[in-house]
Amino acid sequence: MIKYILATLLIINSSFALDLENLLHSVKQTSNKEIIDEKKRLKEFVENKNQQKALLLQAKKDLKLENIETKRLKKLIAANEEVLTSKEAELNVKIGDLGEMFGSVRQTSADFLTNYQRSFTASQFPQKEEIFTKFSNSKKLPTIEELTSFWHTMLDEIIQSGQVSTYQASVILQNGERNIQDVTRVGVFSAFSNGNFLKYSNDINSLIELSTQPSSAYTSNAQDFEESSNEIKSALVDPTRGTLFEMLGNNPTIMDRINQGGVVGYIIITLGVLGLLFAAYKIVFLNLIHTKIKKQQKNLENYDDSNSLGKIAGVFYKNVNDSINDLEIKIGEAILKETNHIKKGQSFVKLLAAVTPLLGLLGTVTGMIATFQAITLFGTGDPKLMAGGISTALITTVLGLVTAIPLLFAYTYISSKAEAIVSVLEEQSIGMLAKTLK
16 A cells, blocks of 8 residues: 555656756746847847937937927017017007998999999899899998908909800890890890890890891891801990990981981982983983094094084085085084084083082971971970981981082083083084195
């Protein structure tokens, strides 16, 4: 029994001794590893000594720069505090002018609102009216954001005044219909659609076709401008935003002016047309005679009875054997006959040139009588009534002068041409008579 117990104790003691040896061995290994790692770190530290020195120097340099920057910033802060103090004092002085600035903003906004409500840009940018109305009616100081918005709106309105834009807008046509159609706007002065000029009405917030459009020359110009794309085209602008175009539409045409002349005006025009037609006939007639006479001058012996000189030459050669007195009388009779034929109707043109101004004066007098009668009935309260009557009265004088002036020129030309032809006939006749004296 004791043997077993001793054997057991021996085994246990051997096992415990073995564990202690294992533990001691493990501790020695760990200690050796730490020593090796420590030596390795020490070696690395020694090897990186130069690098650590460089890093230290850089850190000191950075610290020095930061100290310098800190001193600069402290000085800047001190200077800014002085400036801030000065600005605060200035603000306290100027804060009293804010009321005046606010009043200026309100006045400027009211002016812009008035111009905007008459501008064509209102049909394209209706939202601007709210901004202008807000500032013009505001009773409190605006914020910076509100002032900036107002400033940008004013700048945009100024920019739009120099731009050509095409957009869709509501247009009231002459027949009263309202259509949404393309509109071409030239700045803030003119707008047209489908060749018709427009005006803007703030009362109904819509564009309106002018009730009386200008002449076709102006509307065709607008149509061409609308249809253009990239090429340069001219466009009519109306600084009064439609008023001048309406006046152009109401401006009477030539036919309207003629109709204002009444019966006297029609008589003047009729006589003028007849006189000019007859004058044109006489001018052509005299030029043909002159041409034939020039041709006959080259060969008088082969006379042709179709021209005046040929007829006189025929009388001469047929009666060349007569006495000089008889031959002179016969040639003089032929010259007188041809002279009457050449100058026939000349006095008619002269008469019309003298009568048409008198008829114009007659129309003016009768028109002024009618004007004074209207003044007697209605007084002088309406200047347009007097101006219209006087304009109607004076149109007959204009028609008379316009008719008489070309007739007078035509008469002068006809008279001088006839005298020149008669002179040629007399010279040639004298020359033929001189041949008999030889």
